[in-house]
Amino acid sequence: MTDDTDDAPLSFYDEVGGHATFVRLVDGFYRGVATDDVLKPMYPEEDLGPAAERLTMFLEQYWGGPTTYSERRGHPRLRARHNPFPVNPDARDRWLRHMRASLDELDLPPLHEATLWDYLERAAMAMVNTFEASPIGPPDGGRTAFTPSAAAPDHPPVHRTSEPETDTRRLQ
Numbered sequence: 545m546t547d548d549t550d551d552a553p554l555s556f557y558d559e560v561g562g563h564a565t566f567v568r569l570v571d572g573f574y575r576g577v578a579t580d581d582v583l584k585p586m587y588p589e590e591d592l593g594p595a596a597e598r599l600t601m602f603l604e605q606y607w608g609g610p611t612t613y614s615e616r617r618g619h620p621r622l623r624a625r626h627n628p629f630p631v632n633p634d635a636r637d638r639w640l641r642h643m644r645a646s647l648d649e650l651d652l653p654p655l656h657e658a659t660l661w662d663y664l665e666r667a668a669m670a671m672v673n674t675f676e677a678s679p680i681g682p683p684d685g686g687r688t689a690f691t692p693s694a695a696a697p698d699h700p701p702v703h704r705t706s707e708p709e710t711d712t713r714r715l716q
């Protein structure tokens with residue numbers, strides 16, 4: 545697969561630089577997570593290293609690299625594996641923001657970058673499993689849990705997880 549002496553087409557994994565690229569992407573991402581007061585407390589382990597390794601293995605496998613993830617962890621079943629964690633739109637946006645910052649650092653060719661980003665965005669959208677406001681994180685002056693009745697009828701509910709005038713974090 546990584547042997548470039550034959551005529552087999554390169555996988556996307558190989559094209560973007562193989563293991564080193566995915567390690568850089570995930571390490572940069574977790575440097576952001578480590579500073580995030582909503583995401584960081586979600587991680588069961590204080591040390592983010594093992595989580596970083598699992599995400600690296602998963603992404604490598606997804607993009608045509610080694611299948612170590614499935615060998616060690618079995619079928620990904622990512623939606624189910626995220627069920628214990630309250631992934632609301634705020635958590636998703638934070639996750640994507642750290643991924644975006646790390647992806648930018650990689651300086652990949654535009655088509656590769658766009659391909660990766662498109663996947664990451666769609667995968668993160670699919671991981672949302674609640675519209676309740678997060679019970680963890682900084683006090684934000686009266687943030688309330690999302691309920692359909694709390695949303696103005698003419699307002700897209702997905703954006704109303706908190707009061708817009710008190711919650712500026714989504715804009716940062």
Ligand code: HEM
Nearest residue numbers: 586587595598599602617625629631635636639667668671
């Ligand atoms: C949308 C926001 C997301 C949040 C808040 C989130 C949060 C978490 C947390 C707290 C864990 C547990 C740490 C661990 O045991 O590894 C986890 C695991 C994991 N996440 Fe996410 N995640 C999100 C999206 C994604 C996306 C989009 C992907 C894939 C592209 C992904 C891939 C994984 C993988 C592979 C694991 C390890 C699963 C395992 O083998 O146990 N996550 N995530």
